[in-house]
Amino acid sequence: MYRSLTLDPEKCTGCLQCEMAxxxxxxxxxxxxxxxxxxxxxxxxxxxxxxxxxxxxDAWCKNACPVEAIQINAETxxxxxxxxxxxxxxxxxxxxxxxxxxxxxxxxxVMKCDLCGGDPxxxxxxxxxxxxxxxxxxxxxxKMRQWAERxxxxxxxx
Amino acid sequence: xxxxxxxxxxAGVLAAETIRSLDKHADIVLVxxxxxxxxxxxxxxxxxxxxxxxxxxxxxxxxDHFDRxxxxxxxxxxxxxxxxxxxxxxxxxxxxxxxxxxxASGSVPVDPPVPGLDLPGVHHCWTLADARGIMELARPGxxxxxxxxxxIGCIIMEAxxxxxxxxxxxxxxxxxxxxxxxxxxxGLIKRWCVEQGIEVRTSTRISSVQKSGEGLHLExxxxxxxQADLVVVATGVRPATDFLADSGIGLGKGILVDAHQRSTIxxxxxxxxxxxxxxxxxxxxxxxxxxxxxxxxxxxAHNMVGRxxxxxxxxxxxVLDTLGLIxxxxxxxxxxxxxxxxxxLDESAYRYVKLQFQGDRLIGAITLGLTxxxxxxxxxxxxxxxxxxxxxxLLADPARFMEAWLATLGK
Ligand SMILES: Cc1cc2nc3c(=O)[nH]c(=O)nc-3n(C[C@H](O)[C@H](O)[C@H](O)COP(=O)(O)OP(=O)(O)OC[C@H]3O[C@@H](n4cnc5c(N)ncnc54)[C@H](O)[C@@H]3O)c2cc1C
Numbered sequence: 169m170y171r172s173l174t175l176d177p178e179k180c181t182g183c184l185q186c187e188m189a190x191x192x193x194x195x196x197x198x199x200x201x202x203x204x205x206x207x208x209x210x211x212x213x214x215x216x217x218x219x220x221x222x223x224x225x226d227a228w229c230k231n232a233c234p235v236e237a238i239q240i241n242a243e244t245x246x247x248x249x250x251x252x253x254x255x256x257x258x259x260x261x262x263x264x265x266x267x268x269x270x271x272x273x274x275x276x277x278v279m280k281c282d283l284c285g286g287d288p289x290x291x292x293x294x295x296x297x298x299x300x301x302x303x304x305x306x307x308x309x310x311k312m313r314q315w316a317e318r319x320x321x322x323x324x325x326x
Numbered sequence: 327x328x329x330x331x332x333x334x335x336x337a338g339v340l341a342a343e344t345i346r347s348l349d350k351h352a353d354i355v356l357v358x359x360x361x362x363x364x365x366x367x368x369x370x371x372x373x374x375x376x377x378x379x380x381x382x383x384x385x386x387x388x389x390d391h392f393d394r395x396x397x398x399x400x401x402x403x404x405x406x407x408x409x410x411x412x413x414x415x416x417x418x419x420x421x422x423x424x425x426x427x428x429x430a431s432g433s434v435p436v437d438p439p440v441p442g443l444d445l446p447g448v449h450h451c452w453t454l455a456d457a458r459g460i461m462e463l464a465r466p467g468x469x470x471x472x473x474x475x476x477x478i479g480c481i482i483m484e485a486x487x488x489x490x491x492x493x494x495x496x497x498x499x500x501x502x503x504x505x506x507x508x509x510x511x512x513g514l515i516k517r518w519c520v521e522q523g524i525e526v527r528t529s530t531r532i533s534s535v536q537k538s539g540e541g542l543h544l545e546x547x548x549x550x551x552x553q554a555d556l557v558v559v560a561t562g563v564r565p566a567t568d569f570l571a572d573s574g575i576g577l578g579k580g581i582l583v584d585a586h587q588r589s590t591i592x593x594x595x596x597x598x599x600x601x602x603x604x605x606x607x608x609x610x611x612x613x614x615x616x617x618x619x620x621x622x623x624x625x626x627a628h629n630m631v632g633r634x635x636x637x638x639x640x641x642x643x644x645v646l647d648t649l650g651l652i653x654x655x656x657x658x659x660x661x662x663x664x665x666x667x668x669x670x671l672d673e674s675a676y677r678y679v680k681l682q683f684q685g686d687r688l689i690g691a692i693t694l695g696l697t698x699x700x701x702x703x704x705x706x707x708x709x710x711x712x713x714x715x716x717x718x719x720l721l722a723d724p725a726r727f728m729e730a731w732l733a734t735l736g737k
Contacts, residue, residue, distance in 0.1 A: 206699075208732055217732050231340065231620045234366035235378075236387055255372040255382065258645045258697070262654055263617045265709070267702030267728060271652070 170245035172304050173281075173288060175218040179298035182207055182216035189293035193284055202272070204281040205290045205299070218299055220290075221268040221281040223247055229280065232263035238280075246283040254278060327352050329630055330414060330422055332404045333430035334358025336366060336616055337598025337623035339385050341428050344627035346395045352631065354396065355422060357414075359403040359431070362454050364392075367432075368616050370457045374464070374485035380454060404431075407573035409591045426593055426630040429570070429581060430623060433563035433599040433614050438473075438498075442535030447542050448557045451482050463556035466490035471544060471554040473532055475502040479560035480515070480648045483524070486558070487649060494525045494552055496532055498561075506644050506655045510671060511678055511694050518651045518676060563614055565600040578602045580612045585636040587626035595630055597622035606639035606708055607658065607689065613640045643704060651676055654700050657707045658682055658690035665689065666717075668724040681724040686717045691727070702731040 187203035195202045205220040223246050230238040230247050237253035238260060240246070256276040260269045269280045281288075283301075291301040329345050331338045334356055342356045358364060362380070369383035381387070392399050402416040413423045435450040437443050449459045464470055468491045472479050475497035486493050497504075501512030502519070519526050527549060534545045535557060544552040565580035576582040576590030580602035587595045587603065596603075598619035602612045618640045628635035645654040661667055661682040669680040675695065682690035687710055691703045706713075706727060713720065716730040 208729055210729065210733070219732060228617075231624070232617045234336065234368040234385070234616055235382060236385065253382070253387070255369055255378060256647075257368055257372070258647065258652070259368065259616050261697060262643050262645045262656070262701055262704060264701035265705035267699035267705065267731060269701060270699065271697040273650075273697075 169303060170223075171286075171301050172223060172245075173220065173283070173291060174300050174302055174304070175220070176298045176300075177215060177217045179296045180207065180216040180218050181296055181298075182209055183295065185293040185295060186218065186290035186299055189289040190281075193289040194279070202279075204270075204279060218290075219268070221247070221264075222266070223281075223283065224266070228263045228265060229260035229269050232259045234259065241282065241285070244283045244286045246285075247280070248282040249278055249280055251275075251277055327631070328355070328423065328425045329353065329428070330355045330357065330424035330426075331428045331430060332357050332414065333428075333432055333598065333600070334360070334364040334399070335430060335432050335598060335619065336385060337432070337600075337619040337626075338428065338430035339364050340620045340623035341430060341597060341627040341630075342392075342397045343395065344624045345631055346397060348628065348631045348633065353398075355398045355400060355424075356392065357400045357402055357404060357416070357422070359401075360453060360455070361401050364399075365454060366616075367452060370451065370454070371482045371485045373454075373457055374451075374460060374482060375488040377488075383454065403569070405569050407570055407575065407591075407594070409573060409575075409594065412593065424593070427595065428623075428626050428630060429589070429594065429596045429600060430598045430619075430626075431566040431569075431600045432619075434566045434568075435559065436562045436564050437559060438531075438561050440532055440534060442537075442542075443557075443559060445535060445537060445542065447555065448535060448559060450559050451478060452563070460556065460558060461489075464489045464491050467492065468555040469541065469553055470494070470556045470558065471496060471532075471552055472558050472560065474498075474560040474562070475516075475526065475528070476560060476562065477503055477506055477644060477646060478563075479558075480646055482558065482560065483519070484647065484649050487522070487524070491556075494554075495519065495527065496530050496546065496552075497526070497528045498531050500529050502526070502528065502648075503646065503653070506642075506646065506659075507653060508659070508680065508692060510669075510680075511653060511655075511692055514673065514676055514678065514694060515648050515651060515653065519649060522649050524649075563599070565602070565612060567600060578610075585639070586629040586634065587622055587637065588629065595626040597626040604637060604639045606641040608639075611640070613642055615642070615644060617643060638708065641704070641708060645700070651695065652697050653695075654691075654693045654697075654703075656691045656703050658684075659692045661690065666721065668721045670724050679724045679727075681720055681727065683713075683717060683720075686713045687711070688713065688720075688727075688730075696725070699728040699731075702728050706731050706734075 678694035
C-alpha cells in the first residue's frame, strides 16, 4: 500500500515552512512561488488551507499528457513529471480539476508534487502536524473531499 | 473478444491500453493510417520549434510498449466499414473482422474555398508529414504566411518565430482565436503579437494563391497582396468520416454517439475528435481537443469490454501559449443570456480573468496572463457545485477562483 500526504487545515497555522521546504527541495532556494504545496489563507475566517496533489487514481494529468511526460513512480505511486519529456504544452494544468499542476515559466515545463521520492519535505518541515505522510491509499477525489469537509465544518463553525 | 481500433492517436491508444487493463485475454488490433509510431499531433509545434525530435512526439516511448501489452499494430488506412459482416476493409483490400469496433480516426484539416491551396509550398499543420514539409521551407529569413489565427495557428506561431522566419498572420475574422477568446482577450493577444514584431491582419481574407517565380503570390481582401515562400493553412478541422460514407452509421457533424460512446451501429463505438457526443451541460457536439480525446477513449474502452460507464460529458477547455502570453478558456466562456459575468482586466499587464455564471454555478471562464491553479476552474465548472456566498465574492474579485474551489470542495 502506498503512503499518502494528508493535509489537515485545522492544524495549519499558515507558517509557510512547507512552501519553503518544498522550494528548497526542488529548486535549492527559498521561494514559495516555486513550491508544489500551497497554503491558501482565508483571512476573513483566520483559516489556512494546505493544498497539493493527492496523487489521485484518475490521474487526469497523466492521461491528458500528449508525450508520456507524467509517469507513475512504482515505489511511491506518485505521478511524476519527467522533465526531459515534458514539452511545456500545459494541457495537464487545465485537465487536472484540482488545479494542482502548475506551469513554470522559467523552465518552460510543468511542475507538481512527486512526494519527494517517498519522503516529502513539506511533511518533515511542518511543525504542527498539519501535513503528515501516512499509510493509506484512498482515491484522490474522496480523499480531497474528506479533508475538504473538515475545512468546511470548521468554516461553518466559526 | 476481438477489438479493432481505427486510429492510433491519443483516443485510440488510450482505448487500446484501457481495454488491455480490463481484459487480459482480449484480441486488440490498433490500425493507424500513418506510417509513424503512434504520435501526438499536439507535440508538433515543439518539433517545429526544434525543441524535440520526431521521437518526442510519440505517445509512448518504450519500443516494445504495444508488443508488451499484446496490442497488434497495423499501419494501414481503413477504406470501408461493413457492419453486416462486422468487418472493416483496409486500403490493400484486406478485411479485418471485429466483435467490437472503435472509430478514433480524429480530424482532417478543412480548406477555405481559395484557389491555389494545392500548390507546392502550401501546407497544413496537422500530421508529421505536414510538419516535415513546413520545416523544409521555414528557414531563417523565409517569408511565411500563416492563414488562420485560430487555436492551432496561434500555437504554431511561436515555433515559426523560433525558426526565424518573416511571419505574416492573416485571419478572416475580426480577432485572434475567435472560437476560444472573447473580443477583449483576442484583441490583447493581437496587440501582444504586434508588439513582438509580427504583422497581424485580422478581418482579411486571402482570395487566391498563385505561383510567382520561386515563391507564391497571395491576393488579399482588403489590403495589399503578399509574397511568400511558405503558406501554412490553419483554418480549422472536421471529423475524419469520409471512409464511413456507405456504412450507414449515424453522422451529424461527426459520428453520433451516446454517453457510452456507442454509435448507431451495434458493436461500433467512436471516441476523440471524430465523435459527436454528449456535452457536460446537456448539449451535444464535437470537441477537437486532447483531454476529450483521451477521456472518451477510456469511456469507450470500458463499454467495449461490457462495463457500463457513462461519460460525464465533454467540455471545451484550451490553454494557448502565444509567444509567451498564456490564455485559457473553459466551458461556456461566452456566457448565457440569463447569466452573470465577472471580469477583471489589466490591459497593460496583459492580465484578464472573466467568469460566467448561471444561477450560483460557474459555467465558463477565460484567463489571460495567469496560469497558477487554472485547473480548479474545470473542477468548479464540471462539478456544478453551488457557490453560495462565494458567488458574490467572485463577482467582486474573479481572480479568487482557487479559494472558491477550496471553500466549496466539500459541498
Ligand atoms: C499542431 C497541433 C496542435 C494542437 N494543440 C492542441 C492543444 O494544445 N490542446 C489540445 O487539446 N489539442 C490540441 N490539438 C488537437 C489534438 O491534437 C487532437 O484533439 C487530438 O489529436 C485528437 O485525438 P484523436 O485520437 O481523436 O485523433 P488524432 O490524433 O487525429 O488521431 C487520428 C488517428 O486516426 C488515423 N486515421 C484517420 N483516418 C483513418 C483511416 N481511414 N484509417 C486508419 N486510420 C485512420 C490517423 O492516422 C491517426 O492515427 C492540436 C493539434 C495540432 C495538429
